[in-house]
Amino acid sequence: MILPSPSSADAVIAVTGLSRQFGSKAALDDVSLYVPRGCVFGLVGENGAGKTTLIKHLLGLFRAQSGAVRVFGLDPIAHTVEVLGRLGYLSENRDLPAWMRVDELLRYTEGFYPRWDRGYAEQLREQFALNPSARVRTLSQGQHAKLGLLLALAYRPELLLLDEPSSGLDPLVRRDILEAIIRSVAEEGRTVLFSSHLLDEVERVSDHLAMIHQGRVVFAGPLDQVKQSHRRLTLRFETALAAPPKLAGALSISGHGREWKVICGPANLETAAVAASLGAAVVEDQTPTLDEIFVARAGKEL
Amino acid sequence: MQLHVSTTDGLPIYLQIVNQVKHLVASGRLAPGDEIPPIRVLAAQLVINPNTVARAYLELERGGVVVKRHGSGTYVAESRSPLPPREKIKILTPRVDALLTEARHLDVPVPDVIKLVRERDNAMKSEP
Numbered sequence: 001m002i003l004p005s006p007s008s009a010d011a012v013i014a015v016t017g018l019s020r021q022f023g024s025k026a027a028l029d030d031v032s033l034y035v036p037r038g039c040v041f042g043l044v045g046e047n048g049a050g051k052t053t054l055i056k057h058l059l060g061l062f063r064a065q066s067g068a069v070r071v072f073g074l075d076p077i078a079h080t081v082e083v084l085g086r087l088g089y090l091s092e093n094r095d096l097p098a099w100m101r102v103d104e105l106l107r108y109t110e111g112f113y114p115r116w117d118r119g120y121a122e123q124l125r126e127q128f129a130l131n132p133s134a135r136v137r138t139l140s141q142g143q144h145a146k147l148g149l150l151l152a153l154a155y156r157p158e159l160l161l162l163d164e165p166s167s168g169l170d171p172l173v174r175r176d177i178l179e180a181i182i183r184s185v186a187e188e189g190r191t192v193l194f195s196s197h198l199l200d201e202v203e204r205v206s207d208h209l210a211m212i213h214q215g216r217v218v219f220a221g222p223l224d225q226v227k228q229s230h231r232r233l234t235l236r237f238e239t240a241l242a243a244p245p246k247l248a249g250a251l252s253i254s255g256h257g258r259e260w261k262v263i264c265g266p267a268n269l270e271t272a273a274v275a276a277s278l279g280a281a282v283v284e285d286q287t288p289t290l291d292e293i294f295v296a297r298a299g300k301e302l
Numbered sequence: 303m304q305l306h307v308s309t310t311d312g313l314p315i316y317l318q319i320v321n322q323v324k325h326l327v328a329s330g331r332l333a334p335g336d337e338i339p340p341i342r343v344l345a346a347q348l349v350i351n352p353n354t355v356a357r358a359y360l361e362l363e364r365g366g367v368v369v370k371r372h373g374s375g376t377y378v379a380e381s382r383s384p385l386p387p388r389e390k391i392k393i394l395t396p397r398v399d400a401l402l403t404e405a406r407h408l409d410v411p412v413p414d415v416i417k418l419v420r421e422r423d424n425a426m427k428s429e430p
Contacts, residue, residue: 040351178349186342186352203309204350224314232312287312 011070012037012159012191013058018067020053020215027053029215030067035193035208040185042206042223043195044290046298050215051195052092055163058193059089071159085113088152092163094144098137102130102147106154113155121154128176142173149177153184160184162194166201178205199290209290211297218297223290229266230293234259234284235275247274252296263288263296303338307348315350319358320365327367327378329426334380338368 013035020028028050035041043051056062057069060076060083069076076083096105102125110116125132128146130139139147145165152160160181166174178201184190196202202209203223210220219226230251237245240257247253249271252263260280264271272282288296305322307315326332338344341359345352359376362368369379405415 039353175349179346182346182349182352183342186345200309204307204315204348207351207353227312227314287314289309289312 010036012072013041013193014068014070014073015054015057016068018054018057018064018069020057020062020065026215028057031212031215031217032067033210033217033220035191037191038185038189039191039208040181040206041191041193042202042209043193043212044197044199044202044209044294045195045212046197049212051212052163054212055089055161055193055195058161059084059087085115086157087159087161088155088157090145090148090152090160090162090165092167094148096136096144096147096151098135100136101132102134102136102139103132105136105147105151106132109151109154115155117154117156120156121150124150124153124180127180142169142176145169145173145177146180149180153180156188156190158191160190160192160194162192164196165194166196166198174201181205199294203290211294213298226293227287227290230288230296231264231271232284232286232288232292233262233264233272233275233282235262235280236283237278237280245275245278245280247271247278249274251293252299259283263292303332305344305348307350316354316358316361319344319355320361323358323362324365324367332378334378336378338376338378340375 011034013033015031015033018028018031019026031050031054033054043054045051053062057064058071058076060080063077071083072086074083100108106121106125110118110121128143128150130143130147130150134143136144136147149162149165152162162181165181166177169177181192181194182205185192194206206223208220208222209226211218219229235245237258237260241260244253244255245260247262247264250262250264253260255261262271262275272285275282303323303326305319307318309315313321323332323338332338338359339347341352341355345355348355359368359370363370363376366379368376370376401415402412405412
């Protein structure tokens, strides 16, 4: 299922029909994705689903084997310098030179970006409580992440690409990181694409999202639409069932006895009708959480 | 103004904000003329998307709960809700239905529910 996407004209990122093989394994399979300007786009999926591979295409690190990738309307391979100069990137493993001091790394990075804002960098450094004379190797994992984000933000890029910005971090650091991202969106209207498997975080922070599963886009669109196109139905049967009922359109079914919980997609009306034909009553009909949608979708073979 | 949002119930985050602000106004913890935080401040405080806060504020403005004064901020409205009485009843009816259903399941008779409503009203009025 692909929900209606905005036209590619106002998209900061436009990916169409992108496929990529690693050996015999399809890492990305006919992926199309549009990220509108000014939105916070959450990319969700299990480990190995293809999120990082997709981000690497946006950075021009991988060439599209088939399909097209455009960032700011440009091909990131042909226009590497221009594209990379306008986006900020935080990699999953946050690889920073371990031997440098924080202030040295700031000065060094500044040299690459004509639009580097020294005052803003300093403000972020203080906000993140990073000691300028500390060596990168002595920083904690949380400080590492904050330093990486600082380096990606300090030249005020139009677009931020964040690969798992908060994975492996404690709740306090995670909050600091997310708060800084939100500030930068609220105050400067920046476009953000971030991958995460913390769905609670995605649900709070993003307004658009896409789920990738086994290299394919399972759904993409505004968060509200994605949520509203799924239902959580509680069915009550006349008599207890020994095995889960078979329902067309159901993504997952769990429960026992007389009551069963069903997560279903846009075909929910049909499911409700099928449920009625089985002699079950829909006793509850609610919008599921993103977590429930994700688990139901990921558990289902495509 | 202290709000709390959760992603574990199915209620959209913007509606959680709308409901909580309405509650704060109804209970007098937000008084007419009080300023509510700017969108970006509340977004950073709750760690949520600024567009979500903007949407909640728009909803509150449409409902007559808050007013936006251009260039200065958003304030709790001086006047009562401008909704016609019939609309107000329409909004309240499903909530009363939910309450009565729950009461019936718990074997609480209707007069006791009405008594409880009066008690809670008094309690809310005496909240700071």
